Amino acid sequence: MRQPMVAGNWKLNGSRKMVHELLGDLLSGLSDGHAAEVAICPPYVYLHEAMTRLEGSRVALGAQDVSAEDEGAYTGEVSAPMLSDVGCRYVIVGHSERRSLYHETDEIVAHKFQAVNRAGLCPILCVGESLEERNAGVTEAVVARQLDAVVELLGAETVSRAVIAYEPVWAIGTGLTASPEQAQAVHAYIRGRLAAAGAKPDQTRLLYGGSVKPDNAAELFAMPDIDGGLIGGASLQAEAFLAICNAA
Numbered sequence: 001m002r003q004p005m006v007a008g009n010w011k012l013n014g015s016r017k018m019v020h021e022l023l024g025d026l027l028s029g030l031s032d033g034h035a036a037e038v039a040i041c042p043p044y045v046y047l048h049e050a051m052t053r054l055e056g057s058r059v060a061l062g063a064q065d066v067s068a069e070d071e072g073a074y075t076g077e078v079s080a081p082m083l084s085d086v087g088c089r090y091v092i093v094g095h096s097e098r099r100s101l102y103h104e105t106d107e108i109v110a111h112k113f114q115a116v117n118r119a120g121l122c123p124i125l126c127v128g129e130s131l132e133e134r135n136a137g138v139t140e141a142v143v144a145r146q147l148d149a150v151v152e153l154l155g156a157e158t159v160s161r162a163v164i165a166y167e168p169v170w171a172i173g174t175g176l177t178a179s180p181e182q183a184q185a186v187h188a189y190i191r192g193r194l195a196a197a198g199a200k201p202d203q204t205r206l207l208y209g210g211s212v213k214p215d216n217a218a219e220l221f222a223m224p225d226i227d228g229g230l231i232g233g234a235s236l237q238a239e240a241f242l243a244i245c246n247a248a
């Protein structure tokens with residue numbers, strides 16, 4: 001039985017005020033027995049403050065990115081041991097915005113995944129195709145290439161212990177959501193590919209991301225291989241995020 005998970009990716013949004021207000025609303029709105037694991041991933045500068053706010057709660061902290069290096073002369077970078085030091089449990093790697101806007105290759109993503117793993121944290125590995133790729137019928141090939149880059153470096157068993165987020169690029173921040181059937185098909189493909197590579201992915205949590213909102217979360221999460229969501233825009237409003245957490 002996989003515990004569902006809902007992770008909020010704040011992206012480049014937030015303030016100290018928002019950390020206090022939104023997390024306060026979240027903590028008071030989550031019922032004690034909520035079934036899903038909930039995580040929030042604010043910008044680096046707010047991690048410590050968020051950790052202080054979340055201490056003693058069941059809400060986990062994650063980061064949105066990480067350096068592939070642990071320490072040294074890498075101006076501007078933040079390492080996985082540092083993220084561990086401030087209380088993170090999760091680190092998003094390979095988000096499509098990092099891949100497209102900051103030119104992160106599959107190889108860089110694999111090394112970031114490795115750094116997160118080395119620090120004892122859990123990667124949330126993002127994979128997903130662009131609209132052009134979907135229309136060209138190469139969705140599975142793109143997802144396979146992104147997944148295989150990490151499997152080749154670390155092995156399928158290690159990858160299957162991470163969280164994997166399928167985020168079709170065309171659904172991110174656009175209001176267009178993959179249908180539950182479209183998302184389920186790719187999730188099943190990912191699980192199958194990990195199994196074919198020698199892992200036992202029955203326990204691997206596969207999240208869907210891309211315009212998840214309170215009104216579409218339940219039907220997406222009802223699919224057999226969708227174990228929750230990676231939420232962008234809707235994670236910035238307590239009411240919407242709580243409704244999505246409850247749907248999981």
Ligand SMILES: O=C[C@H](O)COP(=O)(O)O
Nearest residue numbers: 009172173210211232233
């Ligand atoms: O990391 C989150 C995803 O990019 C989804 O963002 P969105 O919910 O705003 O579409």
